[in-house]
Amino acid sequence: MLWVSSIFTAYSQQQKPNVIVIVVDDAGYADFGCYGGKEIPTPNINQIAKNGTLFTDAYVTASVCAPSRAAMLTGLYQQRFGFEHNTSSKPSPGYKLSDVGIAKNVPTIGNQMKANGYRTIAIGKWHQGDTEPYFPMNRGFDEFYGFIGGHRNFFAYDKVPSREAMLFNNREIVPESQVTYLTDMFTDKASDFIAKNKSNPFFMYLAYNAVHTPMNAKKSSMQQFAHLPEGRRAYAAMMVALDEGIGKVIQTLKDQQLYDNTLIFLINDNGAATNNSADNGKLRGLKGSKWEGGIRVAFLMQWPGKVPAGNVYHNMVSSLDILPTAVAASNGKFVEKFVPDGKNLVPFIDRNNRKKPHEALFWRRGVAAAVRKDKWKIIKAGDNPLLLFDLNKDTSETNNLALKNPKKVKELLRDLQQWEQKMDKPHWFSDYGDSNQLMKHRMEVVGREMERKYP
């Protein structure tokens, strides 16, 4: 009866959905067609929104890459394990350089999905620690294809790059002579992996480094944007390559008949950067800030038959929700004793469910912190005047209501304090000082040109 049990195994394995988390780097909230962007065509990304749910009020937990990704990858506020800042060479007192990364006792989404029977791969940018113990294959991923640092050229380097910028295929270094265009290489790897794993459940963390600097675009995709200013032209061309890549990954799912049984997330890791000509539209502020332009991001979810199609969801959600949603979809359990900060979103986005996944969300990076609770948001940056906004009436954060509503300020400050008591101190410091953070969170620093002075 061996054949019966093997057919049964194949059948039951097929029932577990594949899960793909697509991460976009430093894009603007308003640069996706499905979020109202008109300048750059993103048909494949728009299609995910059309076939799934678009979140208008989705937040990441940090407005810079590494801490934001640490929370996506763990389902925990990254401050719980001291990952408050981008990875740096400045450990805090009591910590060493070898402590910089996702703390070793914290399971990743790779660990969680692997424990539930999934083949796991991380593709693209890692940025979760530069030393070996923090590399993806030591943190829950069976395979890795990408680079360890926070950025690298999209084209080949002329000489051997730093270790953080090198391209790895699992533990092997890919020679620069084989590098074509990074976005395409990550797409091709993703497609290969899908085809090879069509008969077993897989989890893919597909972290494109587009559209982070350097602004390396293919000449062929630049031509259609000749009418745009130079920086914006390269940005648009990089977005197009990204969108085409996502289209190819989805086509591969269809070709392998896995499309209906795959849960796809798409999330941007932080808002438009100061240096990549991205556009946050009506949202104030940029990458690095607690303004909405730093932390509110594009977030889509598609899972045919399970996630409502053509749905727009307005309650606030978080990148923290990815891990618990993925684990719930896998029909699995969390690894022992694990309690996530996020929620499984599937029951909440059901059109008949009025409950909200989060009462409040919190942010802190060095001297600047923020809380959003329902429509209210405070920003607290050192000794700067406190800021309070009503995001329902004032999404662009232009009208500070703190003096008019001291009771609400007090309430949100108390919530922040209670949250902070549950968090750890940073295990390392930022390479930037505090002065930029203080300046960029002042009401009088307004307008893209002014904001870009404080990266």
Ligand code: CA
């Ligand atoms: Ca980023």
